[in-house]
Amino acid sequence: MKIAEAMAEIAAEAERQGFRVRQTKSAMWMFLKDGHTYGFDPQDVDGVLKVLAVLIPAGLDWSLWEG
Amino acid sequence: MHWYATFDMTGSLTDDQVDLLANDRPSTFHVNGPTNTVAIVIDLDADSYDKATRQALTRLGRLTGVQQLISEQVLTPHRLMIQDADTADADAPILSTAEAARRLGVAPARVRQLRQQVLGFPRTVPMPGAAGDFYWAADIDRFVVEREVGTHAAGRPRATDDPELRATIRVILQHGTLDKTIRSQMEAAVEAEGGRFVRGKALLLARLPKERLEEVANALEAGPRDLFFSIIARAREIAG
Numbered sequence: 001m002k003i004a005e006a007m008a009e010i011a012a013e014a015e016r017q018g019f020r021v022r023q024t025k026s027a028m029w030m031f032l033k034d035g036h037t038y039g040f041d042p043q044d045v046d047g048v049l050k051v052l053a054v055l056i057p058a059g060l061d062w063s064l065w066e067g
Numbered sequence: 068m069h070w071y072a073t074f075d076m077t078g079s080l081t082d083d084q085v086d087l088l089a090n091d092r093p094s095t096f097h098v099n100g101p102t103n104t105v106a107i108v109i110d111l112d113a114d115s116y117d118k119a120t121r122q123a124l125t126r127l128g129r130l131t132g133v134q135q136l137i138s139e140q141v142l143t144p145h146r147l148m149i150q151d152a153d154t155a156d157a158d159a160p161i162l163s164t165a166e167a168a169r170r171l172g173v174a175p176a177r178v179r180q181l182r183q184q185v186l187g188f189p190r191t192v193p194m195p196g197a198a199g200d201f202y203w204a205a206d207i208d209r210f211v212v213e214r215e216v217g218t219h220a221a222g223r224p225r226a227t228d229d230p231e232l233r234a235t236i237r238v239i240l241q242h243g244t245l246d247k248t249i250r251s252q253m254e255a256a257v258e259a260e261g262g263r264f265v266r267g268k269a270l271l272l273a274r275l276p277k278e279r280l281e282e283v284a285n286a287l288e289a290g291p292r293d294l295f296f297s298i299i300a301r302a303r304e305i306a307g
Binding site: 001002005006008009010024025026028030034035036037038039040041042043045046047048049050051052053054056057062065066 | 085086088089090091092093094095096097098099100101110156158159160161162163192193194195196197198199201
């Protein structure tokens, strides 16, 4: 899995669903919603699964993503 | 075995302060505006609890952004948690094939086989740019329950199928890491009430007549009783 591409897809879907997304100067991904800021630095597939493990309870409906 | 440290602090951060924290590049961070707390998670590459604990303290000391925010009293630590990967990832909503295989008690290759051969096997979750399949954890957990109910292909009935106990609540323990003492207490209490413990590779299944659950739970010591009730709550969640 190309991590950067996967994160870009997740970011795009998150934005469609009401998250604000930006990258920090240190290249971490940040997702903002309802006063929460979630920051991630995934290194591998498991890291990406952990991103979804945080964002899904935070309100991301991943079943809406069209591959 | 992989280990993580979660470091919880109280405080709120400006955008610049968030960037300062992000400069340390923790594995994840969560600035929780509503509760005024900040949590960071760092990966550890220790292989034991002792090494993980020592490494956590060393690595936390090296997070210069976090340490600066603490010394400025912008953030106040209130909890450090060292967890292994199984504990930390237990509630993950999406599983890799490897993790699904672990919960089903089979090899990953067998999961791929089941996916092709078994009607009603959980669907895969689309994942951007991924090689390999992913599954919803809830679907895998539900599949485990349904298999035991007997909605499988015709053939010799399993030893674990028992029509008398069909209308029971199935208690599912995931990850199979029950302390031995607790496990044998649970087994004894379950068997005394006419239930049966069935052991798979990654799971323990207990079948109990519904009306006996309370009595069995009361037969356990305070510690195991809490564990037992949380397992029942989980089984009810899965059964929907």
